[in-house]
Amino acid sequence: MSFLSQFTRLSSNIGRSYRNALSNSSNVLIPVQIQTINYTKKSAEEKLGIEKPKRPLNPFFRFMTQMTPSLLTKVPGISTKEAIVWSSKHWQQLDSETKLQMKKEYEKDWEEYKKMKAVYEASLTEQQKADIKRTNEEMVSAKQRRKLKIEYKEMGKPKKPMSSYILYTQSRKDVLPSRQLKEYQDKVKSDWLNLPHSERGKFEKQAQDLMKKYHKDMDAWEMKMISMGHLHLVRKKSPRKAKVKIDKEKYQMASLTYVFRLSNHLLGGYRNVFHGRTNWLPPILQTCGYTRKSPEEKLGIDKPKRPLTPFFKFMTQMRPALLAKNPGITSKEAIAWSSKHWQQLDSETKSQMHKEYEKDLEDYKKIKAMYEASLTEQQKADIKQVKEDMVVAREKRKLKAELKEMGKPKKPMSSYFLYAQSKKDLMQSGNMKEFQQKVKTDWLKLPESEKTKYEKEAQDLMNKYKKDIQAWELKMISIGRTDLVRQKPPRTKTVKTQ
Template sequence: MKSSKPGAKSREKLQMELKKLQKLKEFKPTMTFALLGDKEQDKKKNGCSEKKRPPPPYILWCKDQWNEIKKENPEAEFKAVTNMLGAKWKNVTAEEKKPYEEKYKTKKEAYLLIVAKEKRESEAMKLLEEEQKQKTAMEVLEQYMQFQQEAERDNKKKKNKKEKDPLKPKHPMSAFFLFTNERRAALLAENNGVLEVSKITSEEWKNMTEKQKSPYEKMAKKNKDKYMLEMEAYKQKKEDEATNLRKEEEEHMKLQKQEALQLLKKKEKTENLIKKTKENLQKKKQNKEDKKKSDPNKPKRPASSFILFSKEARKSLLEERPEIINSTLNAFISLKWKELKEEERQAWNDKASVAMEAYKKEMEAYNKSFAATMEQKTEEQIY
């Protein structure tokens, strides 16, 4: 049955293609394929086959008929010959076309088999390449892990090895080694090897008497005593260095503690200063707010004698010098105030005292009225 929905055929084709692809992915080659050259690989990648596509029946027929047409029309060009062949092909019967069609069919089948084989081989090669890549990656990883382990072992060995102190006194030689050192040069001069020298010296040492050994033993003892003294001095030096280092560290720690304490003190001071400044600012702000909230009917304090003088002097100076700066103006006023005679200054003082007397009377009256209002308010609150 034909599907009624549009695009059903295309969907079926897609499903078929997907199934083919899945089969190709599951394909596992059982034989190794020869590696292709670069050009051949490019051909395979591009989907080009080594074998050429077979020509259709018309082309096969044209090949057979070409020579005959050319004999009949020797002067005809390529285009004219092709036109003649095309016209003639139209008149060819189905029976005459049949052998060419069969020939084309067989060639096409062979070609398709080759193409399918090449496709399978290319897919197999891809899978092989992927497997090889994975194998090489695993090998490289194993090698890297081994290298890392060896490096870690080497590092551990290096850490475990203690560095020799060049200032440390060398251990003295024993009496036997002193004897061998003395005999070595003579024995080597006799063309004896190192092993032979050691054998000869050991035999000679065994056969020596206590009297013969005594000078070497005395020398060895002397060297050992010297070594012991040097070692004691070396150990003492090391201990002193360690104690000095500890002291330096302790002093450094003390200094660090002192610096830390100083920093803390500074921090506390700065915090206190900040706190005080904040409090002062808050107080000033509060005072300003209190002043704003103060009673508008309260009498204002009168100006002093200097302020009264400065107001008048300011007007006259500004009329004389309109471009004068405020700071210079204040300086001129203060100078003029200083230059005033006692009589003139007294006049200003009298004005200020009169204003002050008036202010005091106003304040007395205000205080009385304020007290009365407050008393009234308290009574109202009580009752």
């Protein structure tokens, strides 16, 4: 935050009793009523309606807060820079006795503030802390977007053209002077809806031509940004998602995945029903393991599991016996077999399964309601956070697979790993840990002349990699896959503090 921003933000505090002390020491102070300066930016706590104790102004900032109103009254047209210079100059001229008095009062206020802050922090609930954290993150994100918008403007990013309706609105500006804005908007909207298709087509064609020109200008601008190294200004497209074609085969495959995920449930009372009707079903059924964990399982929270529907429970029970009888059977064949035998199952057994499922579902709803009521706000926030982390991790895995598929150049090895690779013959005589220790010891004792060879080789490989990655990124830009191009973080300006 700049010096002026800090001053403006802190100027809403009360000037307290220093005004008289300064009045005796400086002949430029005019006794006027101090007007507080409104600052539109709100803290996260203010946005949430939480009263947070304010940090006391240090002596210098309080001096500036008191001096500014009188200075603006005396010199209304003074610039910000001149006001800061004036305050700094008079602060240096202030006598040490007054400064010492201000410092003592500041230390007293600081002690009171620390006590109030401790009470405030202890009074916050877990939900309030989570809300404050989320609001702060949103404010940081909004700030970054504003900075990025300014940088776009400075770098001459092409402006997106107007739509056909906005172009028509612009052509009707002659209607505005005689009407209020709302009346003008309603009038133009009504005329647009009643406009003949032949007239509307002109504006639509104009908008389409402008959009084509915009796309060309945008591509050229992005290529320019890439060449200048401003990759963070290039559009980042979301990864393309393959269209899902719903057919019977894929639906059955999805069903099998669902069975694997839910197969750790208790099989319930249906086992005896099936065992009496199928002579090949073994008495002890093995459930299929599913490695993926839910957010609750990762956090060690026991969440009640939804009961299997009759059909999925049938598949869960049949699968172990089927795999025992036909070990080499494929998933597709197993699904087809289960679906066929489910259709052949008599209605009496199905009816009994449905009744037991409905009973299990009612029990599940009650247990789920108790579970949700027992969760603390912190647990809910943790579950939400873990879910978001899982989504991010999944997107990273998808992106990694896509980068490999699109042939992204692989980053070369360092000089140390090149040396380790040249010593692979030592691996045959020992285990991995011994090999790593041996190579590490040899590398540290290696003469500089020998080490330089590997460092030069690593440097040559890195130079080649940089050229290859730049060529690959230009290729991705040309085919419209800017989402695969490296994104540099926005540059932050260094703030000089006084």
